[in-house]
Amino acid sequence: MIEAGTLFILGAVVVGSALGVVIAPNAVHSVLFLIVNLLGLAVCFLLLNAVFLAAAQVLIYAGAIIVLFLFAITLLSPSGEYIAQDPRTAQRTVGIVISVALGALLLFLLFGSITDLGAPLPNGGASYGTVEGFGRALFQQFLFPFEITSFVLLVALIGAVVYGSNTLDEIRQGRLPRGKP
Incomplete structure (x- = not known):
């Protein structure tokens, strides 16, 4: 407990x-x-x-x-610039009220579905929580999502490099003011 x-x-x-x-x-x-x-x-x-x-x-x-x-x-x-105070206080207030209401609904649903807080964790076997268990889960059960994630990260990296090199070329040619990508 x-x-x-x-x-x-x-x-x-x-x-x-x-x-x-x-x-x-x-x-x-x-x-x-x-x-x-x-x-x-x-x-x-x-x-x-x-x-x-x-x-x-x-x-x-x-x-x-x-x-x-x-x-x-x-x-x-x-x-060290600070963000100026947002003049839209009414929208901020509505957002806070909606967030609190959704949080209260989530807590109500969560505690309404829990019957026994003292229930033990399921036994995951000897390799539960170890590097071996993590590796098996990652490369057997979750191999496809892992590969898709790595592909998306690779595409994002290539896009950042291409965008950065184009911006640098435009700065060198004088088409963009410095510091404004």
Whole structure:
């Protein structure tokens, strides 16, 4: 029961930090909230005995991706500009009301469908949560979605390189002002 309580507390931390990512007016503060979010997810993976996923979460997302985000933020916003206050407060209020209503509906449906919170996790076998189990699931059961995802990422990378090289050529030829892609 202690693990369930810890999982609920971590869930609240993860949801709160996710809200901080969206609400924070400063991009660097959003990245710091994202670090808390990703580390909280890693601890949730540890509580669910998915050690490999927790390690991958910390190393890949909370490590490398966050460094990439911070690099992009500092590169693209050297003056530290803040976003001006949005004048459409009525739309923001309606959006918040709709979001809270949908969140309440989701919680109602979730807690209405849970009958026993103390139910044990299903036994996944000896390789559950290990690198072997992850590899088997990735390259047997989920091979096609994995390959489609890698193809989409490859196309996006090629598109970014082509777009970047065209923009650089236009800047060199004087057709685009510097800093305006």
